[in-house]
Amino acid sequence: SDHDLTYPEHPSAMRWSEHYPHFVATIPAAVPKDDPIATRDYNEYYVARMEKRVEVADIGCGFGGLLFALAPRMPATLILGLEIRTSVAEFVQDKAKALRLQQQQQPPASAGAETPPVPGGYENVSCIRANTMKFLPNFFAKAQLTKIFLCFPDPHFKARKHKARIVSATLNSEYAFVLAPGGMVYTITDVEDLHVWMVEHLAAHPSFARVAEGEAEGDECVAVMRRETEEGKKVERNGGRKFVAVFRRLEDPAWP
Numbered sequence: 112s113d114h115d116l117t118y119p120e121h122p123s124a125m126r127w128s129e130h131y132p133h134f135v136a137t138i139p140a141a142v143p144k145d146d147p148i149a150t151r152d153y154n155e156y157y158v159a160r161m162e163k164r165v166e167v168a169d170i171g172c173g174f175g176g177l178l179f180a181l182a183p184r185m186p187a188t189l190i191l192g193l194e195i196r197t198s199v200a201e202f203v204q205d206k207a208k209a210l211r212l213q214q215q216q217q218p219p220a221s222a223g224a225e226t227p228p229v230p231g232g233y234e235n236v237s238c239i240r241a242n243t244m245k246f247l248p249n250f251f252a253k254a255q256l257t258k259i260f261l262c263f264p265d266p267h268f269k270a271r272k273h274k275a276r277i278v279s280a281t282l283n284s285e286y287a288f289v290l291a292p293g294g295m296v297y298t299i300t301d302v303e304d305l306h307v308w309m310v311e312h313l314a315a316h317p318s319f320a321r322v323a324e325g326e327a328e329g330d331e332c333v334a335v336m337r338r339e340t341e342e343g344k345k346v347e348r349n350g351g352r353k354f355v356a357v358f359r360r361l362e363d364p365a366w367p
């Protein structure tokens with residue numbers, strides 16, 4: 112049940128500064144009285160001062176293997192995991208904090224650090240507890256995201272449970288809304304039936320076109336998704352197959 116989930120009324124009401132403190136813009140010492148920002152409410156005040164917005168979302172991130180693998184590869188991009196299980200979301204939040212601290216406390220290479228610092232120091236990765244089937248547009252504005260990952264979603268095998276799948280005509284419209292044109296949806300699963308379902312539903316959506324396999328396989332994100340997700344590792348150990356599909360968010364058609 113998710114009756115106790117909290118979510119912002121609107122993306123601008125989200126306190127991103129708590130998730131990405133290193134990306135809070137420097138606040139000028141004296142805000143002029145006529146500065147419109149100074150008259151806004153607390154939440155907007157903070158939003159107005161974030162240097163960046165979240166651009167990459169991992170839907171149902173689990174324990175965050177993909178998040179922590181992506182973070183150093185795109186150190187200037189804010190990456191967010193969304194996870195419905197409270198304890199799992201907390202685990203990812205705590206891990207991000209621990210990794211940041213470890214990076215901050217590491218001596219510089221000149222002082223004999225054994226391992227090189229991780230680009231971005233994990234400051235660009237965080238996680239929130241959310242039911243992405245319900246509140247996605249509360250967190251992200253239109254065209255805010257450049258990448259959405261749907262990695263090993265729960266398969267919900269029985270036909271009467273298919274409505275619980277995180278790829279559907281309705282949810283695809285939400286993904287299309289929050290993704291910028293040219294943005295990507297990455298899917299991976301070991302369940303062939305679910306792969307076929309996701310491909311069918313995304314291909315049928317007017318906002319998405321499947322990326323050719325050659326191009327998808329050349330995308331580093333695909334390699335990371337195969338290798339670094341917890342489920343991807345499990346499937347690897349068991350010698351299972353991984354089915355991948357990547358979709359591009361198309362431009363909206365011009366009004367006639």
Ligand code: SAM
Pocket residue numbers: 170171172173174176193194195196199241242243244261262263264265340341342343
């Ligand atoms: N993506 C991770 C991976 O590849 O290792 C975890 C995959 S796990 C099979 C599916 C995850 O999705 C679980 O952690 C589950 O709690 C989460 N989940 C399922 N439904 C969700 C929803 N509506 N909103 C957010 N997370 C959800």
